[in-house]
Amino acid sequence: MKILVCISHVPDTTSKINFTENNSKFDNTGVQFVINPNDEFGLTRAMWFKEKQGANVTVANVGGPETEPTLRKALAIGADAAIRVNGVAIDGFYVAKQLAKVVQDGNYDLIIAGRESIDYNGGMVPGMIAGLIDANFINNCISLEIDGENATAIREIDGGKETVSTSLPLVIGGQKGLVEESDLRIPNMRGIMTARQKPLTVIEPLTTDAQSTSISFEKPAPKGAVKLVSPDNLDELINLLHNEAKVI
Numbered sequence: 001m002k003i004l005v006c007i008s009h010v011p012d013t014t015s016k017i018n019f020t021e022n023n024s025k026f027d028n029t030g031v032q033f034v035i036n037p038n039d040e041f042g043l044t045r046a047m048w049f050k051e052k053q054g055a056n057v058t059v060a061n062v063g064g065p066e067t068e069p070t071l072r073k074a075l076a077i078g079a080d081a082a083i084r085v086n087g088v089a090i091d092g093f094y095v096a097k098q099l100a101k102v103v104q105d106g107n108y109d110l111i112i113a114g115r116e117s118i119d120y121n122g123g124m125v126p127g128m129i130a131g132l133i134d135a136n137f138i139n140n141c142i143s144l145e146i147d148g149e150n151a152t153a154i155r156e157i158d159g160g161k162e163t164v165s166t167s168l169p170l171v172i173g174g175q176k177g178l179v180e181e182s183d184l185r186i187p188n189m190r191g192i193m194t195a196r197q198k199p200l201t202v203i204e205p206l207t208t209d210a211q212s213t214s215i216s217f218e219k220p221a222p223k224g225a226v227k228l229v230s231p232d233n234l235d236e237l238i239n240l241l242h243n244e245a246k247v248i
Contacts, residue, residue: 001055001146001168003046004106006077006099006113006125007074008036009067013118023216026119028066031118035070038114042174044184045144046112047078053146058106062098068200075195076187082198084203087205091119096128097208105134108169115173126173135169142177209226 011017012032020027049055056070060083061067061076071082085098111130120204124168126185129139136151138144142161143154147224149168154161156175187195241248 001048001049001053001110002106002108002126003055003057003110004099004108005043005046005057005059005074005079006069006129007039007041007043007059007061008114008117009061009063009070009120010036010119011032017219019217023218024214026149026217033066033070035073036114036117036119036159036173038116038118038173040184041176041178042112042114042172043074043079043102045174046110048179049110049146050078050080055110056075058083058108060085060102062087062095062205064088069202072195075198075200077185078191079163080198081198081210083203084200085205086202090123091210091212092124093128093211094208096125096132098205099125100129100132100201101206103129107127110146110168110177111135111171112174113171115175123173124185128170130171131170133171135171136166136172137171138164138166139173139174141174144178174181186201 010033012034015031017026018027043059046055050057057079058081059071059079061071062085064086068084075082083102085102085123087094089095093158113126113128113129126139127137133245138153138155141153142156146168150165151168151170152163152165153172154163168214177232227240229240238248
């Protein structure tokens with residue numbers, strides 16, 4: 001079984017975020033980047049298929065040379081090879097189009113992507129890849145088992161969970177639950193040294209127009225000052241909750 005894990009290069013959640021050019025462009029100065037958490041769950045699950053079923057695992061992303069340390073980390077975790085599409089991830093459709101071409105060229109059986117990246121939270125790429133390559137698709141996936149050409153998955157739905165059966169080729173949008181957080185892999189020294197010898201292939205992107213444009217970004221408003229209300233003044237508390245906080 002050939003598995004492609006799609007990897008997003010995203011800011012660490014502890015990074016301070018700023019914007020430039022009249023709030024129309026993300027400023028990556030001084031920002032620490034990591035593997036997108038939803039993708040990391042998928043990569044760990046792919047490692048399980050490699051160890052238990054002998055699967056071959058490739059990781060891929062769309063981005064410039066600055067994303068290669070993230071791909072190298074994925075190789076150190078245990079992926080067999082990496083592919084970087086040398087383009088700027090201008091929108092979800094552009095990314096999906098590039099990754100769909102990688103899938104078709106590599107003839108992959110299972111494509112694991114995070115349900116969304118934590119930078120733009122678009123949640124569009126996995127489904128668009130499936131549409132572009134005419135493969136089955138399961139989103140919000142929290143469990144996946146493969147038996148030959150057949151797959152059984154559990155996905156989160158409103159109010160519960162759903163178990164579905166399908167066949168390969170398959171695209172999933174994975175998330176927390178696909179593996180437990182305690183199962184996530186940390187590269188060891190041997191993995192880091194081995195990763196230096198593994199192939200990281202750079203390919204040129206398809207010519208594809210973006211289907212959307214970011215006009216501007218805006219940070220959440222800062223939290224207001226805390227208001228303390230005397231426990232004896234319930235009328236004032238109710239008034240603030242109703243008219244200011246608007247929670248009742």
